[in-house]
Amino acid sequence: xxxxxxxxxxxxxxxxxxxxxxxxxxxxxxxxxxxxxxxxxxxxxxxxxxxxxxxxxxxxxxxxxxxxxxxxxxxxxxxxxxxxxxxxxxxxxxxxxxxxxxxxxxxxx
Amino acid sequence: xxxxxxxxxxxxxxxxxxxxxxxxxxxxxxxxxxxxxxxxxxxxxxxxxxxxxxxxxxxxxxxxxxxxxxxxxxxxxxxxxxxxxxxxxxxxxxxxxxxxxxxxxxxxxxxxxxx
Numbered sequence: 001x002x003x004x005x006x007x008x009x010x011x012x013x014x015x016x017x018x019x020x021x022x023x024x025x026x027x028x029x030x031x032x033x034x035x036x037x038x039x040x041x042x043x044x045x046x047x048x049x050x051x052x053x054x055x056x057x058x059x060x061x062x063x064x065x066x067x068x069x070x071x072x073x074x075x076x077x078x079x080x081x082x083x084x085x086x087x088x089x090x091x092x093x094x095x096x097x098x099x100x101x102x103x104x105x106x107x108x109x
Numbered sequence: 110x111x112x113x114x115x116x117x118x119x120x121x122x123x124x125x126x127x128x129x130x131x132x133x134x135x136x137x138x139x140x141x142x143x144x145x146x147x148x149x150x151x152x153x154x155x156x157x158x159x160x161x162x163x164x165x166x167x168x169x170x171x172x173x174x175x176x177x178x179x180x181x182x183x184x185x186x187x188x189x190x191x192x193x194x195x196x197x198x199x200x201x202x203x204x205x206x207x208x209x210x211x212x213x214x215x216x217x218x219x220x221x222x223x224x
Contacts, residue, residue: 001171036211038155045204046147046155048211057212089155091211096168098157098208100147 006101022090028071035073036091113215131205148201
């Protein structure tokens, strides 16, 4: 089974910019893997911010964007807010089977 | 508004079968989309379990495939998860979700495997 890799932790200053990445053990991440980015705050159910690389839901704050960058999927947060402190999970599809990354704990400090 | 709600026993004995149901409201699951299950052991990350389309097509996590069945009942607008031969490592919060776009998640239900 493929392994999806994420930075274990990142820190961003309030108002700052940070990019989280998502790599695949099988090679470059492609749009055909429909990268997802999911936010989870302590004690809450997950909430999907980005799907299919860069598509947003109606609830996704405009400061979040998704892309492919250097063979990885990327989630960029521009103008971090204290409420963005959370765990962020990447999900990739491998011919219909989903594989989650281990998550990135984002601290806004 | 699409809503998903998991239901089932919160405690399952080792070696028995975990059974959960996800009731969907606000959308007919016979129209489209894949519907599936994701779990999260306490203090750990998310794990994709499996998904099903109303056509009957299924996808399963290879590491769980031998023990998992996801089924769908369009007449009741719900889908289900069965995980056989459970052990303590299967203790987790189980979420149901519309796995395409992942726009909609259930609130999650904690299932503990213990005698």
